[in-house]
Amino acid sequence: MMQQTKEKILQLKREKDVCILAHSYQAQEILEVADITGDSFALSKAAMEVPQENLLVCGVHFMAETAKILSPQKKVYLAHKGAGCPMAEEFTPEEILAYRKAEPDRAVVAYVNTTAALKAVSDVCVTSSSAVEIVKKLDAQKILFIPDCNLGSFVQQQVPDKDIQLLDGGCPVHRSVEAWEVEQARKEHPGAELLVHPECIKEVTAQADYAGSTAGIMKYARENSGKEYIIGTEMSIADHLQYQCPDKRFYPLSKKLICPDMKLTTLNDVLLSLEGLEAGEAFEIVMEEKLMDAARVSIQRMIELGE
DSSP, X not given: OHHHHHHHHHHHHHHTTXXXXXXXXXXXXXXXXXXXXXXXXXXHHHHHHOSOSEEEEESOHHHHHHHHHHOTTSEEEESSTTOOOTTTTSSOHHHXXXXXXHOTTEEEEEESSSOHHHXXXXXXXXXXXXXXXXXXXXXXXXXXXXXXXXXHHHHHHHOXXXXXXXXXXXXXXXXXXXXXXXXXXXXXXXXXXXXXXXXXXXXXXXXXXXXXXXXXHHHHHHHSSOSEEEEESXXXXXXXXXXXXXXXXXXXXXXXXXXXXXXXXXXXXXXXXXXXXXXXXXXXXXXXXXXXXXXXXXXXXXXXXXX
């Protein structure tokens, strides 16, 4: 049955001129029907280059927004309309504008995992892989880093000469992992290296053999000579790496590392979106041009400074 669904999806995306973009946290069967896979910003950048006029995002809402901002002439759809991101939606533009008013000389650096409305009131966006480099390059000495205080703390440690203010925000999934779980995982897998996403708390990140973005974790695990790895990010990454590197072994750091929003999207959602495209039944991302233009400024500056 699953194979029939996959074949139908592959047929429909060709017939309807659709490029399927799937985030790395999606299930394996979704990655197998996708045209492009990767982390959130990599998907949006790649989408700018594809010839298809329709983009179907298998991920969460802010990712589809970013794809639309960078490809405003294309139609962008989200495979599951309910897939959001608590971290991306943690603060309002009004809250950030209040900080800006209080300290106009403090640049606002926004993690790309934010809503378009937050990007629109920020000076520059960053990804987890480019955050340190971009913060170093900024002219501003004083910075407000939003929304993730754990990624912000990771940057703070590597750029100690700048005044970086953090807010109490972050990914509820990554920040749920505790230091004792690292100790337990190392006891269970004494020969394994620990690869951790910097959205984890600093007590976890500090124990890692490698801390970096999802793409960085996957690259490290594929290319290094080690045979066992404990993966400190969304559980699906350990699963995908096991498919890609059958001669190695991958263990999730914690059973809590499951993103419920990413898991909302199913293969059937992808099929239903494609079938309902012309009838207006697929969930299309629609934003005001003014908002897209404002949000695009911070993304373009990110590209100029580091991507």
